[in-house]
Amino acid sequence: MSTIDADGLRRRTAALLAAHDPATTDRLDFLRARFDAGLAWVHFPAGLGGLDAPRSLQPVVEAELAAAGAPDNDPRRIGIGLGMAAPTILRYGTDEQKQRFLRPLWTGEEVWCQLFSEPGAGSDLAALATRAVRDGDTWTVDGQKVWTSGAHLARWAILIARTDPGLPKHQGITYFVCDMSDPGVEVRPLRQITGEAEFNEVFLTGVRIPDAHRLGGVGEGWRVASTTLMNERVAIGGARVPREGGMIGVVAETWRARPELRTHDLHQRLLTLWVEAEVARLTGERLRQQLAVGQPGPEGSGLKLSFARLNQEISGLEVELLGADGLAYDDWTMRRPEGVDFTGRDAGYRYLRAKGNSIEGGTSEVLLNIVAERVLGLPPEPRTDKDVAWKDLPR
Amino acid sequence: MTEPDLLYSEAETDLRSAVRSLLADRAQPAAVLARGETADPYDAGLWRVLAADMGTAGLLVPEKLGGQGAGPRETAVVLEELGRSVAPVPYLTSAVLAASALLACDTARDEVAGPLRALAEGRRVAALAIPLPAAPGAPPPVTVRADAAGTLSGEVSAVAGAAGAELLLVRADGGLYTVDAASEGVRVTGITALDRTRPLARVTLAGAPARRVAGEERATAAVDAALLAGAGLLASEQLGIAEWCLAETVRYAGERYQFGRPIGSFQAVKHRLAELWLQVASARAAARSAADALAADGAGGVEAALAVAVAQSYCGQVAVRAAEECVQLHGGIGMTWEHPAHLYLKRAKADQIALGAPGRHRETVAALADLPAP
Numbered sequence: 001m002s003t004i005d006a007d008g009l010r011r012r013t014a015a016l017l018a019a020h021d022p023a024t025t026d027r028l029d030f031l032r033a034r035f036d037a038g039l040a041w042v043h044f045p046a047g048l049g050g051l052d053a054p055r056s057l058q059p060v061v062e063a064e065l066a067a068a069g070a071p072d073n074d075p076r077r078i079g080i081g082l083g084m085a086a087p088t089i090l091r092y093g094t095d096e097q098k099q100r101f102l103r104p105l106w107t108g109e110e111v112w113c114q115l116f117s118e119p120g121a122g123s124d125l126a127a128l129a130t131r132a133v134r135d136g137d138t139w140t141v142d143g144q145k146v147w148t149s150g151a152h153l154a155r156w157a158i159l160i161a162r163t164d165p166g167l168p169k170h171q172g173i174t175y176f177v178c179d180m181s182d183p184g185v186e187v188r189p190l191r192q193i194t195g196e197a198e199f200n201e202v203f204l205t206g207v208r209i210p211d212a213h214r215l216g217g218v219g220e221g222w223r224v225a226s227t228t229l230m231n232e233r234v235a236i237g238g239a240r241v242p243r244e245g246g247m248i249g250v251v252a253e254t255w256r257a258r259p260e261l262r263t264h265d266l267h268q269r270l271l272t273l274w275v276e277a278e279v280a281r282l283t284g285e286r287l288r289q290q291l292a293v294g295q296p297g298p299e300g301s302g303l304k305l306s307f308a309r310l311n312q313e314i315s316g317l318e319v320e321l322l323g324a325d326g327l328a329y330d331d332w333t334m335r336r337p338e339g340v341d342f343t344g345r346d347a348g349y350r351y352l353r354a355k356g357n358s359i360e361g362g363t364s365e366v367l368l369n370i371v372a373e374r375v376l377g378l379p380p381e382p383r384t385d386k387d388v389a390w391k392d393l394p395r
Numbered sequence: 396m397t398e399p400d401l402l403y404s405e406a407e408t409d410l411r412s413a414v415r416s417l418l419a420d421r422a423q424p425a426a427v428l429a430r431g432e433t434a435d436p437y438d439a440g441l442w443r444v445l446a447a448d449m450g451t452a453g454l455l456v457p458e459k460l461g462g463q464g465a466g467p468r469e470t471a472v473v474l475e476e477l478g479r480s481v482a483p484v485p486y487l488t489s490a491v492l493a494a495s496a497l498l499a500c501d502t503a504r505d506e507v508a509g510p511l512r513a514l515a516e517g518r519r520v521a522a523l524a525i526p527l528p529a530a531p532g533a534p535p536p537v538t539v540r541a542d543a544a545g546t547l548s549g550e551v552s553a554v555a556g557a558a559g560a561e562l563l564l565v566r567a568d569g570g571l572y573t574v575d576a577a578s579e580g581v582r583v584t585g586i587t588a589l590d591r592t593r594p595l596a597r598v599t600l601a602g603a604p605a606r607r608v609a610g611e612e613r614a615t616a617a618v619d620a621a622l623l624a625g626a627g628l629l630a631s632e633q634l635g636i637a638e639w640c641l642a643e644t645v646r647y648a649g650e651r652y653q654f655g656r657p658i659g660s661f662q663a664v665k666h667r668l669a670e671l672w673l674q675v676a677s678a679r680a681a682a683r684s685a686a687d688a689l690a691a692d693g694a695g696g697v698e699a700a701l702a703v704a705v706a707q708s709y710c711g712q713v714a715v716r717a718a719e720e721c722v723q724l725h726g727g728i729g730m731t732w733e734h735p736a737h738l739y740l741k742r743a744k745a746d747q748i749a750l751g752a753p754g755r756h757r758e759t760v761a762a763l764a765d766l767p768a769p
Binding site: 252255256259262263264267268270271272274275276278279280282283285286289290293299302305306365367368369371372373375376377378379380381382 | 398399400401402645648649656657659660661662665666668669670672673676677678679680681683684705708709754757758760761764765766767768769
């Protein structure tokens with residue numbers, strides 16, 4: 001660990017800004033220079049965009065750069081690369097892989113997507129059936145992936161595939177970096193109940209992956225994927241919110257602005273949800289305070305459950321409150337949005353999109369199992385599939 | 396709006412350990428159950444150690460008035476532990492409600508400072524004679540008259556902690572009065588209460604000698620300040636109740652075998668416990684927020700009033716839910732007199748009502764958060 005502190009970071013940031021004036025430097029050139037100065041993600045190693053500094057010091061850099069009007073790397077657009085691919089490459093990648101992938105990933109020159117879920121492997125991800133067969137230094141991949149956001153924009157994908165069907169399901173999986181420009185990759189939009197398509201189906205037919213693009217050992221894919229998924233759960237539901245931040249604020253504003261819509265029944269339900277949203281906000285705040293003093297609590301896995309339920313109930317109440325307007329929908333046009341924006345659309349959209357909150361990133365049912373078994377220490381359900389070769393599992 | 400400090404300080408954690416080990420020694424569920432069968436309103440031996448020897452009776456009271464000069468955050472930690480053991484001690488009624496009412500009077504006057512000191516040092520037990528349920532923001536009815544001679548007459552129903560109290564704080568027309576419970580003209584009659592660990596009594600005054608400690612206006616404010624502090628800190632007691640119920644039920648679900656496996660391995664059971672865990676974790680944030688707001692904001696601020704209303708709207712229901720789940724998931728044994736689950740259920744249900752039912756507190760939220768009724 002280096003001994004760099006906040007002042008040291010401020011000095012380096014000032015030096016970066018002096019050498020590359022944001023007002024006159026090309027956006028991409030600035031981002032590359034920032035990466036090379038170790039100010040991209042300061043907790044990463046030197047030479048890979050970081051300075052081995054504590055992660056908690058990153059806001060120091062962000063504040064200095066924002067004050068100077070420096071461009072950012074548009075983190076919303078490259079969330080999967082930053083939040084999932086990068087930590088996995090850092091932990092399991094070879095030196096060559098880290099050098100090749102991390103810089104364009106961080107600058108956003110290369111967008112990443114995630115090829116994990118399959119039509120037959122959702123909550124039971126380890127049951128995945130996409131096959132990778134080795135021939136010398138090359139793997140050939142065949143199968144189908146689903147719920148892939150950004151696949152149509154991505155240059156690279158993190159992919160898990162079955163490399164040994166004769167082993168129990170968790171053991172025969174290997175983790176790869178897949179080139180999305182390979183001719184065997186076909187991306188089709190997957191239209192959702194909202195009318196738009198945030199996600200894709202991805203068909204893999206004879207896709208060739210060099211062995212040099214394997215992350216971790218053959219058969220080690222489940223362990224590598226666990227790193228990725230842990231980072232996903234940290235990313236969901238982790239943002240700081242002010243009071244009435246999020247959906248409850250939208251409904252509260254409507255309630256105040258339109259007295260003619262109020263009924264006693266809606267009032268009781270609004271107050272109950274307002275209190276629950278405020279308590280969920282405080283619970284998130286308490287978790288952040290624990291993290292800040294280095295006592296991470298298990299509340300994180302619970303917060304996603306709270307926010308999923310609250311988003312669904314609040315948006316449902318909002319459609320009901322709106323009455324006649326709740327019968328309308330803003331737009332069913334098939335679009336390909338780059339991210340989810342709960343406040344940029346009408347109530348009907350929020351209501352429909354929130355249905356995904358208890359499914360994506362771990363269903364609420366699976367999260368309850370995780371809380372019960374890992375936090376409360378309750379015994380697991382008996383498993384009939386754990387020690388059976390994947391090829392012999394009923395499906 | 397600055398964010399509240401929702402964690403526990405080192406001193407608070409130490410205080411918790413001390414109280415918890417005392418209660419583990421002297422207030423095991425079996426002991427609490429047995430005590431319910433006696434005529435004593437509370438455990439005087441336990442109270443002496445907790446209130447006087449450990450000094451917890453004076454946590455809210457400044458040092459110059461004989462207290463510990465701590466505050467609502469520390470008091471909340473004691474209440475968490477007391478909720479966890481449903482210990483029959485007059486902590487909420489004497490050290491919180493009565494102490495807060497006296498603290499809101501003019502403490503420079505001897506007739507206020509004297510009783511406050513005795514109460515803070517754990518030498519006397521006091522009770523605020525207001526009829527439950529009572530909630531902040533809604534002055535309780537005044538049913539006692541003061542006559543020209545300064546004696547009090549009237550009746551107050553359902554007073555928590557009156558039985559066994561040596562000093563009564565009585566709201567009568569004209570102000571707030573202290574009454575020595577041993578005086579002639581004072582009768583305290585026990586009421587058969589749902590929660591026997593926090594006894595209720597009817598206080599009847601017939602020309603009882605009294606000292607006025609606050610005039611009309613200040614008396615109203617003092618009672619409201621006491622109710623606000625009481626409601627806000629009760630959330631921590633409710634958290635403690637819920638914590639015990641969750642921990643005990645998780646333990647049981649891991650040990651109880653049916654159909655050849657622990658019942659806690661069935662998703663129908665474990666999902667309920669996971670949901671409950673999440674609610675308890677949320678109740679902790681709400682209860683800490685209320686305690687911190689009372690400490691930062693005093694009793695007069697909008698932030699404190701809102702934080703208390705949010706905590707009471709939420710935590711009361713969590714405690715009841717936890718106790719109900721505790722009974723249900725214990726199956727038959729949870730329904731017996733022998734198992735302590737019912738002590739927690741009764742305390743939780745009584746607590747949910749005592750200082751304002753959740754619906755009352757949501758009305759306060761409606762007013763403070765500008766969410767008006769139709």
